[in-house]
Amino acid sequence: MRILLSNDDGCTAPGLRCLAEHLRPLHSLEIVAPDRNRSGASNSLTILNPIRVQRHEDGTYCVDGTPTDCVHLALTGLLAEPKDMVVSGINAGANLGDDTLYSGTVAAAMEGRHLGISAIAVSCVSVNPQHYATAARITLRLIDRLQREPLPGDTILNVNVPDVPYEELRGIEVTRLGNRHKSEGVIEAKDPRGRSIYWIGASGGEHDAGPGTDFYAVQQKRVSITPLLVDLTRHSALERLGAWARDL
Numbered sequence: 571m572r573i574l575l576s577n578d579d580g581c582t583a584p585g586l587r588c589l590a591e592h593l594r595p596l597h598s599l600e601i602v603a604p605d606r607n608r609s610g611a612s613n614s615l616t617i618l619n620p621i622r623v624q625r626h627e628d629g630t631y632c633v634d635g636t637p638t639d640c641v642h643l644a645l646t647g648l649l650a651e652p653k654d655m656v657v658s659g660i661n662a663g664a665n666l667g668d669d670t671l672y673s674g675t676v677a678a679a680m681e682g683r684h685l686g687i688s689a690i691a692v693s694c695v696s697v698n699p700q701h702y703a704t705a706a707r708i709t710l711r712l713i714d715r716l717q718r719e720p721l722p723g724d725t726i727l728n729v730n731v732p733d734v735p736y737e738e739l740r741g742i743e744v745t746r747l748g749n750r751h752k753s754e755g756v757i758e759a760k761d762p763r764g765r766s767i768y769w770i771g772a773s774g775g776e777h778d779a780g781p782g783t784d785f786y787a788v789q790q791k792r793v794s795i796t797p798l799l800v801d802l803t804r805h806s807a808l809e810r811l812g813a814w815a816r817d818l
């Protein structure tokens with residue numbers, strides 16, 4: 571497979587490096603990734619400034635832009651060769667439930683889908699991952715499966731892998747997104763000159779996290795695979811809203 575690898579943790583991140591090492595012997599691989607950590611960048615696209623790209627000695631393109639910029643550039647002119655698949659990750663940290671809305675890892679995969687290529691976002695469920703190789707091996711299996719039995723080009727798979735040795739995984743489960751309680755409040759502090767600065771608070775704890783959700787699967791040490799849809803329309807509300815809007 572001709573694979574474009576990107577991420578949101580930056581082009582030197584250990585998760586990306588580990589995945590590249592696993593992919594390179596088996597696939598044609600090119601890496602286009604942000605030049606720094608852009609976690610939380612979501613689908614932002616840089617349209618008001620030019621974007622600079624540095625090509626490193628090992629061939630990696632490091633981009634002064636967001637994950638979405640990286641995949642967009644890569645697939646629309648930066649790279650000579652077309653790609654069969656976009657792989658994003660391995661992210662340092664979970665992308666479960668609502669996280670997917672903020673995630674640059676998922677956004678890089680989404681951009682692949684916007685450009686008609688099937689895409690996988692892979693995350694290691696841990697604050698300080700120790701077992702990227704486990705997620706890398708799972709990714710290889712997924713790619714192999716997709717190669718033998720392709721899914722439609724608009725498919726995005728959001729994959730979360732428990733941070734355990736490969737042998738300790740308890741299987742693979744297809745899940746829906748759960749959700750979290752609302753996030754912690756913003757944290758105010760002072761800069762050295764006495765001016766207020768703010769830290770966005772931690773994301774909330776698990777709320778909808780029962781059987782069938784991505785949260786539950788990874789709690790049970792199973793790999794969670796969630797197929798994502800970008801259509802944000804609340805289809806179930808269309809009819810009722812239509813009646814409500816008639817009297818506007």
Ligand code: MN
Binds near residue numbers: 610661662675
């Ligand atoms: Mn990240």
